[in-house]
Amino acid sequence: MLKTRTLLLAVAAALAASTTFAAAQDKARVAFVPQIVGIPYFDAMQQGGEQAAKKLGVEFVYQGPVDTNPVDQLQIVQNLINQGVEAISVSVLDASSLAPVVEAAKAKDIKLFTSDSDAPDSGRALYVAQASDQGLGYTIIDEMVKRAGEDAKIGIVSGEATASNLNAWIGYMQERVKEKYPNVTLLDPQFAGGSAERAAQIAGDMMASNPDLKGIIAVASTTCPGVAQAIETAGKIGAVVGTGYCSPNTARAYLKSGAFGYSVLWDPSELGYLTVWAGKQLIDGKTIPAETTPEGMSHPVTYDDKTGILLLGDPAVFTADNVDDFNF
Amino acid sequence: MGAIVRQIGERELLLGAACIVALLLFSLISPYFLTATNILTVLRNCNELFLIGLGMTVVLGIGGIDVSVGVVMGLAAIAVGRLLQADAGPLLSGLAGPLAGGVIGLVTASVVVLGRIPAIVATLGLFGVYRAAVFLALGGAWLSGLPTDLTSVLGAPVLGIPVALPVVAIAYLIVFVVIRHTPFGLHVLATGNSEVKARLSGVSVRRVQFTAYVISGICCGLAASFYIATYRNVAMTIGGTLALEAIAAVILGGTSILGGRMSLLGTALGVLLLRILQNGLLLVGVPSLWQPVVTGLLLILVLGTEAGRGRFDAASLTRHLRRPGRQGAAG
Amino acid sequence: MTPPLIEARQISKRFGALTALNAVDLTIRSGEVLALLGDNGAGKSTFIKVLSGAHPASDGEILVDGRPVHFASPQDAAEAGIATIFQELALSENLSIAENVFLGREMTRNVLGVPFLKRRAMKRQVTGLLDELDAHISDPEAPVGSLSGGQRQAVAICRALNLDARLVIMDEPTAALAVAETRKVLQLVRRLADSGRAVILISHNMHDVFEVADRIAVFRRGRKIAERERRATDPEEIVSFITGAHPDVRALEMQS
C-alpha cells in the first residue's frame, strides 16, 4: 500500500513539476479571459495578444474555461486577481457574472475591463469592442437582404442561449428588420449550445419546416460549420443564403462551395492586439484619445469616453472573392 | 430467448406506436413534416446517435455503462479528419474511424475490466482524460471545412437514398446477428444478468465485458466517420452531451440499465422517436431550448409506465452491483 | 480394485486468517449418492467449491480416476467430468432453458468464421434430456425466470447431464421447495446415481438425506468429523455429530 501511495504521490509531483511556468514578474501583466478555450476565434485573439505583448513589453496571460460556464470563468478571473495581474480583460459570458469580482479587483488596484463581449453596468474600466453590437447586427442583416431579397424569410441559429454578446447582436438584427425591412420575416432564434452537430440538426429542421426560407444566420462562430453543412446536405446551395460571424479560415470552404454567401467578422487577432494595448494604457494610467492609431496597428481606433467603448473599427465582410486575402 | 422477445416486444410496440402518433400529429400541424426531404433529414440525424446507441446497448447489456462515448467519437473523428486532410482517400479515412474507435475501446475496456473500477466511475474519469486528449489533438484549432471525399461517398444517392442509410443498416445487422445468433450474445445476456452465475456456468465474464467495450468503441468510431462525412468539422466540445443522450435513447428502447436485457430494435426506435420529436417540435414552432425537457419527460413517462411491475428490485440490485472480487471472498 | 472416481486428499482452504477447510479426505465412487451434512459454516460449501474449481485449494490434492488434477476454473472441473449445481443454481433467469443448458458450451456452426448458434439442434437435445428426466417441462424455449424452484433444479440437472458429468454436485437442491417438488428432485437425484453417475448432495434436511443417500459425511468447523454408510447409522447419531454432542467429536475437539 505504501508503495502505491508513494507512486501516486510521485506521479502527482511529476505532473505538478511538468507544469512549471513560474517566471520572474518584472514586466507588467495583461490577462485575457475568453468565453471558452480551444476555438479558432479566441485562439486568434490569443495570438494577437501575444504579438502586442512582445511589441509593448508586457507579459500576456491567456486563461479560459473549457465549457461556457460563467462560474468557471469567474473562478479564473478571481485567480488572476489573486495573482495580482495588473490588467485583466474578460470576454464576458454573462453580463452580471463580473459583479462579485469587480470590487475585489478595485481593492487591489487591478484594472478590470472587458473585451469582445461587454458587461456594461459592472463597473469595468472600459470595453474593447470589435465593432459596435449595433453595427454587427445591422451589417449582417443588410448584407443578407442584399442577397436574399427584401421579402426574405430568415432563420437564426445561435450558440449558448446564455451568451450576452450573441443575444445583443440578435437584438439588433431584430431591430433592424423591424425598422428598415418590414417585409422580411425573421424567425425566432434557435440555440445549439456549442455543438456543430446540433447546429446542423436545427438548421436542417428549420429548412424543412420553412421551405420558403431564404437565409440562415449562424450567430456563434461554433455554429457556422453546422449551418453551412446543413445547407450543403439539404442541397439548398443557391436557394438558401448561409452566413455567420466566423473567421475566413472557418468559412472559406463554405464560401467556396456557395453554402455561405458571405461572412461577417473583424480580425480577432487585431482585437487581441488592441485588448493588450488597452490594458497597457490602463496600467500606465494614460487617457485614451478619441481617435488614435495604437503602436503596431495599421489603422486608427476610436474611443468614446462616455460609454468607455474602445472600437476596433467596422466589421469586415468576407466573400468568396476576398476570403483568400485573409488568414485568421 | 422467448421471454425476452416478448418483453421487448411490448416496448417496441409502444415506441413504434409513439413514433406513428408523433408522425401523424406533426404532419397534421405542419405540412412540411411528411415530405421526403424532411424524412431523410430526420433519418440522417439519427446516424451518429444510433451507431453509438448500438454499442451502448451491448455495454448496458453486460451490466456496464460508458459515459465517455461522445468524446471517444470525437477522438476518432479527429483521426478521420486528419487522414482526409492528408488526402488518404475516403475508404482509408472512413475505416480509420472504427479502427481508432476500437483502439480507444481497448483502453476503456482495460481500465474498466482489468482495473475492476465500477464502470460509471471509470468512464467518468476517462471522459475527462479523453476530453483533454481531444484538446491536445486539436491543438486549440478546429478541424474545419474538411475535404468532401467521405461526404460524397456516404451521401451518394442509391435509388434516392443516401448510401449512409444502408451502411448504418448493415452495421445494425452485424451487431444484431452477433448478439442474437452467436454464443457471444448469450454470454452478454448471462453476464448482464449475473456475473457470478455466468462465471459459474463457464462464461469467461471478463472476456465478454472486454469485448463489449471494444465493440462500443468500434461503434463510436464508425459514428465518427459519419460525423465527419456529415459535418466536416471537429470542434473542441465535440460529443460532450452525446453519451447521456445515447443512454436515454437506449433505455427508452427497453434495454435494461442493469444488464441482461437488451433490444437493438428498441434502440433504433428510441433514437428515431427522439429525433422525430426534436424535428417535429421545431417544425411546429417550439423553441429548441425545450427539446431537453421533452427528452426528459419522455424518459420518465415511458419508463414510468412500467411502474409497479417490479422490474426494479433495489435489494437484488445492490447485490447485483457489487464487484465480483468481493463476492468471491465472502464464500 | 479400480480407483475411486474422485479422491480428495488433505484439502485445506484458508481465507486470510480464517481456515475454512482443514485437511479433509473424501472419496466418491460412481453410482453412489454421498450426502454432506454439517452446520452453517462447517465447510461443506467451501469444499464443493474447491472440488468444482470455483476456489483453488490452499493445500492438498484432488485425484480423478487416481490421477492428480489441478482445477483453475469451473471449466477445468467440468472437463474432468465434475458438474456443480450451486445453491444459487447459476442459471441465468433471462435466458431460456435450452440456452441455459448449453451456456458456455453452445453448439455452433461456423460460417465465414462466425460461430452461429445451432438453436434447433440445442432445442432438440434439451427436449430429449427433459424427457429422459421426466421433468414435465414442455417448452425448452421458456425463460428460466418463469420456472418453479423444482423445475429450475431439473434444468440444472439437465445441464449437468449435458456436460456428460460423471460427478454431479448439488448444493441444497431442496432447500426452497414444496413437498411435492422435493420428492420430484429426490427422484431425479436417485435416477442420476442409478445411471452410473456419482452424486454429492449437500443438505440440511435429515429426512431427504436418509431417503436418497448411500453414504453420509459430516463436516464440523472445517473438518470432516464422521463418515457413515446410511444403513449403518440413524438420524440421531448424525445429528449428534453435527451439533458436536457425539462423544467422538468431543474427544476430537478436546485434542485440538
Next chain:
Amino acid sequence: MSSRTSLTLPILAGLWILIVAGLAILQPSAMALSTVTTVLQFSTLLALVSLGQAMVILGGGAGIDLSVGGTVSLVAIIAMLLDTAGVPSFLLPVVCLVAGTLLGLVNGILVTRLRLLPLIATLGTFYVYSGTALAITGGSAIGGAPAYLLPWGRGTLAGFPLPFVTLVLPLFVLAVLLLRYTAWGRWIYAFGFNERSARLVGIPVDRARFIAYGFSGLMAGLAALVSLAWLGSARPNIGQNLELTSLTAVMLGGVAIFGGRGGLVGVLAAVLLLVTLQTGLLQLNVNTIWQVGIIGALLILVLLVDNIRMIRRTA
C-alpha cells in the same frame, strides 16, 4: 467502511499537501489569505451539492442524483421569477429551500414510488430541470437579487467566505453527526450496504431514501441561494456540470458507488482538493483543459489504489 475512510483521507490529505507545497515552490505569491478565500468561495456550491449527492449514493439501491445541477439552475430561476413577480423578497431564501426540496422529492417519488432506477429517473429530471431553466428564461440571466443577500453572499469573516462558514461547515458537521450518532444515519449505512436485511429488520427503507432525495434537493436549493447572494443574479445554467463534478467529488471522497460505504469528511476533503487543484493550476497559468484531464486521471488512480489494496487483502 472505517478502513476505507481512513485510507481515503490520508491520500486526499497527501495530495492536497503536495499541491500546496508545489504551489508554494512554483508560485510563492499564491500563499496568501486571498487564495484561501478563493478556494473556499468556489468550493461552496460544489460542497453543498456534493453533500446531497453523497447522502443519496450512501443510501444505496444504485442511488445517484444526476439532476443536482439542473435543480440548482431551476431553483435560482424560480426564486428570482417569483421575486420579480412580487413575492416579498425576504421570502426568497424560503422559496429556494422549498423549491429545492420539492424538486428533490420528485426524484424521491420517481425512485421509491414509481420504482424507476435512480440513474434513469434523475437523468430524466436532469433534462427536465436544466432544460426548463433555460427555456423559460430564453437563456438570459435574471438580475436584481435582493440587496440584503449580497453582504452575506460576498462577505468574509477573517478571510473565510460567509456562505462557507455559515452553511457548508455547519451542514457538514451536522450531517456527520447525523450519520454517526442517530438511528437514521445508521439506517442509511445499513440499507445502503445490505438492503434486504435492512428491510427484514424493519427499517423504513423507502421513506428514508425518499428523504435522502429530498435532502439532496434541499442542498441544491441552498446552493442556488448562495449563487443568488453571491452573483446577484439568477443564471439558467449556473448548475451546469455540477452533476458530474459532484459525482467526481463523492467518488474521490471514498464513498462507494454502490452505497453503504464511505464518509462525509472525505467528500468535503475531495471538494477542497479538487478546487485547490484547479486554483493551483490557474495560479500557475496552466491551460484549463489539463484540469479536466488530471481530475479524470486522479479519479481512476484513487480507485485503482483502493482496488489494489482490496485485492491484496483478499488474496
